[in-house]
Structures are given as C-alpha cells and as structure tokens.
Amino acid sequence: MNVNLLDLKAQNGALEPELHEAFLRVLRSGHFILGAEVERFERALAEFTGAKYALGVSSGTDAILVALMALGIGPGDEVLCPTFTFFATAGCVARLGAKPVFVDSCPVCFNLDLRDAARRMTPKTKAILPVHLFGQAADMDGVLALARERGLRVIEDTAQAIGATYRGKQAGTLGDFGTISFFPTKNLGALGDAGAVLTNDQALFERARVLRMHGMEPKYYHAHIGGCFRLDALQAALLAVKLPHLNTYAAARRRNAALYTAQLSKLPGARVARTEDCGCVHAGTAPDVARFVLPTAYPHNGHTWNQYTLRVTGAGQRDALRAFLTARGIGSEIYYPVPLHEQKCFAGLGFKRGDFPVAERLAGEVISLPIYPELPAEQIEHVCAAIAEFFGN
Numbered sequence: 001m002n003v004n005l006l007d008l009k010a011q012n013g014a015l016e017p018e019l020h021e022a023f024l025r026v027l028r029s030g031h032f033i034l035g036a037e038v039e040r041f042e043r044a045l046a047e048f049t050g051a052k053y054a055l056g057v058s059s060g061t062d063a064i065l066v067a068l069m070a071l072g073i074g075p076g077d078e079v080l081c082p083t084f085t086f087f088a089t090a091g092c093v094a095r096l097g098a099k100p101v102f103v104d105s106c107p108v109c110f111n112l113d114l115r116d117a118a119r120r121m122t123p124k125t126k127a128i129l130p131v132h133l134f135g136q137a138a139d140m141d142g143v144l145a146l147a148r149e150r151g152l153r154v155i156e157d158t159a160q161a162i163g164a165t166y167r168g169k170q171a172g173t174l175g176d177f178g179t180i181s182f183f184p185t186k187n188l189g190a191l192g193d194a195g196a197v198l199t200n201d202q203a204l205f206e207r208a209r210v211l212r213m214h215g216m217e218p219k220y221y222h223a224h225i226g227g228c229f230r231l232d233a234l235q236a237a238l239l240a241v242k243l244p245h246l247n248t249y250a251a252a253r254r255r256n257a258a259l260y261t262a263q264l265s266k267l268p269g270a271r272v273a274r275t276e277d278c279g280c281v282h283a284g285t286a287p288d289v290a291r292f293v294l295p296t297a298y299p300h301n302g303h304t305w306n307q308y309t310l311r312v313t314g315a316g317q318r319d320a321l322r323a324f325l326t327a328r329g330i331g332s333e334i335y336y337p338v339p340l341h342e343q344k345c346f347a348g349l350g351f352k353r354g355d356f357p358v359a360e361r362l363a364g365e366v367i368s369l370p371i372y373p374e375l376p377a378e379q380i381e382h383v384c385a386a387i388a389e390f391f392g393n
C-alpha cells in the first residue's frame, strides 16, 4: 500500500461543483484582481478569525513583508524570529534591510523559546515574529508580555496555523498583525498562491492596504513605496468556497493525529512529548532516553495539526527511518533540515553552529508523517505498522 504525504485532489474534488461555479462566476465577471470577490472573502475571513480586519494578499510571504513594511521595519532594525522555521519568516526581514535575530526553539512545541528571545534583545530590536509552527500556537502571553515590556511590535506568522487557538482566541489575532498562507498544502489551501494579513488596528490595516498596491492612494499618487501584493479574484472566490469547511478539515487532522499517537505511543521506545518539559526551556543537548518522541498539544492550545512531527533520537536514526518509509512507498518530509542561522545566505549575520542547540538538534531529529484530512485510517495504521517494524517491534 502506498501512502502519499499529501493528496490535494481528494479535498478539492469533493467541492468540484462549487469550485467550478466560483470559477465561472469570476470568468464571466471579467474582474480578476481584487474587487468584490476579494472583499467578500476578506469579510468571511475576518468573521472566521474574529479579527477586525482581514486583507487578502498574494502569498503568505508577502503577508509577512507587507506587515513588516506597515510597521516601518527597515535598515538598522532587528527582528527576533525563530531559526527553526520556513525561510520566509526571516527572508522577509532581511529583504527590508533589517536583521533577523534568530532565537532557539522549545523541544516540546517546536516554537520560539522566549527566554532565549529575551537574552538576544538589543536596543535595535523593534519587533518579534513568533511562528505558530505545525499548527500549534506559540506562547502568546509570553510574547505579548515581552513586547509590552520592551516596546516591541508583534507579527504572528500564522502561515501554518489558520484556525488554531491560543487560550480560546484565534492565532494571528493577538499581535499587531497575523499573517496567513493559503499555499495549497496549508490547512486552508488555495489553488495557487494566496495569503492574508489580519489586524485589529484600523490605522495599520489602512497602511497595509495601501502598501498592497504600490503605496498608491489615490490612483497614481504614491506617498509611500509599496509593492504588488494583490490577491486574485479567482483565488478569493475559490477560498470562499473552502473556508466554511475549514473546521471540518481541522477536526479530521485532529482525529488523524490522535490515531497516530494512540498507535505509536504503545511501541517500546516511544514517548509523548511532556508539556512539563516546556515552559519553552532549553533542554540542552542531553541525549533523550526515548527512541522517538511523539508531538503533543498544550491543553490551552487548539492545535490544527498542519503537520504531525516526530522526533527520532540517536545519530542517523531519523534519516534511516525516512529511507525505510520511502522504500515502502510511504511519504514523509523533513520540516526543516537546516535551521536558518546555518543557511548560506545568512552567513554574514554573525551566528554559528552551536548557537541554537535545541533547533540544531530538532533539525536532525524531526520527521513529518502524512496527516491530510482525507487520509484513510487504514493508511495511518499502515504507516504505524511500518514504524513499528523499523524499531524492531
């Protein structure tokens, strides 16, 4: 039995008549960029998240970029962000001429280690950019307290966590901005590139809105330099069809995660990550007694499981497991094999191997398993059986 990491056809196929209708509506409208379809989707997204304002943009990357621009981040500024994340988080900071100052991660939730963030602050620090990695919110009380204390702006990179909650509130609605990606593999996936910015601040919303279209207001008058960050009407119309199903998709992901944990936690050598190991503390590089560690959700978080990510301890073991699964036709992925402070393009920032012990360890231990909502239970059982075989059970 082959098990694919993803199957986007299953989800979109189930909505084909509505998606088709939305496509025809846009086709026949003759209006393809921004406009009524985008505004309708923005209203629906604001309602879903509880944010006062939602702004459709061209991608999750451009959402981060426009948020940083609206906050006036630029040369001479420093922005705290995790080193264990997708490139876009820090890439946007660097593109604006500011310095991404990397922060180590929590070994339990994979999110920003706030004690490390506090240590890395300087008088140049202007903002903090937590990422709600894999669908679980970062410690936002801690982020907001640090931001208040030190006068920082907060951008929540919610690319992987639309619909996730933190103490009952939607991820992406707690900072100055939340940024969302609708990349096709995300929990709410477009049929191409798309993204959004959330905010509760009217002035910031207006600034982001103008920056989305070359800083132009009114037409052909430019008081600011913006970019081309517009959302297509077609993507907005298609996303509006899928948004009402997002909670159902998240529930299916939760069910799949629970199934993995129930099966895998029975295996000798397995351990579910202990929330008491967090507080986002440094676990250092001490060897873990478990052979593999299963992901967990904090009780105060509504986890949306964009990824189900194991940690496989022991030198070379993660890569051996991945090769074993691949040989059996089981898809998996490594998010992320190289922390950002070790990326060639950031070599000039002054960070080196050894500076972020938890993130470096995670990069060598993590492996994400198939978890998309439509994944049949028997395929999850098949993946678990293969993992059991690998560990000799």
Ligand SMILES: Cc1ncc(COP(=O)(O)O)c(C=O)c1O
Pocket (backbone or CB within 6 Å): 059, 060, 061, 062, 085, 086, 088, 089, 131, 157, 159, 160, 180, 181, 182, 183, 193, 194, 195
């Ligand atoms: C954490 C994180 N930030 C930003 C992005 C960028 O989103 P997009 O691919 O829509 O530009 C992604 C997408 O993979 C992501 O995972």
